[in-house]
Amino acid sequence: MSADNTNTNFGGMRRKGVNNLFSKLNASRGKPVIGIGCVAHIFNNCLQNATDVLPIDVEVIAVKIFKHFYISTVRVEKLKQFCDFVDVEYKKMLSFSKTRFLSLMPAIERIVQMFEPLKAYFLSIDNCPTVLKQFFQNPINEAWMWFVHNIASLFHKVILDVEGDKICATEAALEYFELINKLQNRLNELYLPLKDYIGPILNQDELFDEVSLIRTNVTEDKIVDWNSRNISTEDRWLEVFQKESALKNLKILCEFVFCLPGTSASLERLFSNINNYWSPDKSQLKISTLEAIMQVYTNFKVSCNEMFQFLKSKPQLLKEIHGSKKYDWYQNDDQNFLAGTSKEN
Structure with a gap:
């Protein structure tokens, strides 16, 4: 049985009581039923509970902004004017629901994409909701929103992977432990993304995860071995890419780096060879x-x-x-x- 850990399904996280569905199934079948907590629910609840420790209430901000523009065409048109003024493309605000998977990250992403016109709009109107006025008056809050978006993107991707119809419990568990490793690596390295990481050629979040993966495989002993055999830098990376296929951002980065000449000595040698041959x-x-x-x-x-x-x-x-x-x-x-x-x- 796979379900979220509500009192009705499992009797809560501790699975106590006899009036929940899990206990009744066990009693009616006469043999044990394996109870599996829904990983998608776990991820969704984890993200929402984690945001509660921040100095801003991200969920309240998302809901307040959405409701402010939801049924008011006049407000939307005024916001569009601010978008034109700061040269930002207008995008419709998205709703957020605690009970819906995958709703928090898109709502936050829309806010950070529209942050400048939203800030200018709310600080210019009369009777601005107090929570939004305080939010936009503090410049550090934009950084908090980008931080939440970065972490929410990790959860968003994993939920997309595990909510399919044909994923088994072991595959869901692998996604679970992989997410934990990614979060732990970010914590250990104090990783923070740049503000403009949405949509560049290189995805910084994926690049960070790829570097973390490289570190687990390319050990100190491996580097010592390469050094003892005088393996060139490009051959080392070729060996890495042959073993790990999911390194698309590192491949782009290496293509760029290895195109940068260290000196013009090789070009000078080519000129000399041309002069020697073109007699x-x-x-x-x-x-x-x-x-x-x-x-x-x-x-x-x-x-x-x-x-x-x-x-x-x-x-x-x-x-x-x-x-x-x-x-x-x-x-x-x-x-x-x-x-x-x-x-x-």
Whole structure:
């Protein structure tokens, strides 16, 4: 039996009493029934209870703001004017309910997205609700809302994962322990997201979790082993990515970092190689030909004999090397022939 831990279902968290559904099922069947608390309810209740320790009542703020605009077209139009003034796209306020999964995070997200026009609006009107006036007058409260949104996003994602029709208890338990680990890592590292983390190329929350995952796998012994074998930085990351597939943000970050040249020394060496090869005797070389030669010279670190053996093992490549398709005159003649054939047809 899977249900939330209400008195009607389980007799509360301690599962006491005989008038709840769980006890009656046990008595009627004559053999034990396994009782499983609904993980989605647990996550939802945990998040809502956790926000109660904050210096602001997030739930009250969300409900007050929604009700203020819910049935008043005049108020909405005035808020839209403030949105235009601060250059923020207007978005409809969302409701919040304690009994509905997944409702708190979207409501908070809408508030932080519209925070500037909402603040300007409520501080400008007469008879502003006291709780909202005090909320918007204190600048630190915006930071609290971003903090709650960050944590609520974690719970929101997990609830989405576990509320499906085909998830079993062990899978739900894995999601449960994974969430605990993520929360513990944030606590240990004193992690706080930047204000603009909604919708960038890199998701900072996911990136933090990916780094935490790397730390559990890349141990000190592993780093010592890499150092002893003189493994390059890029090869270390390749090894990591081959073992862990869920590192999309780290992959983007590594792609960016490894594109940044440390010095121009490699470019200077390329210039020297070009000068050595592009001699007066070879002054008629086309730029494209020289480019191809430099690419081979730079990227293939093999001896002449090794390259010779490699080419011998590739008959199709040898055929293309000896053929005429690589020359412009061949391509032009081929195009002229096709054009003439087309005219005759």
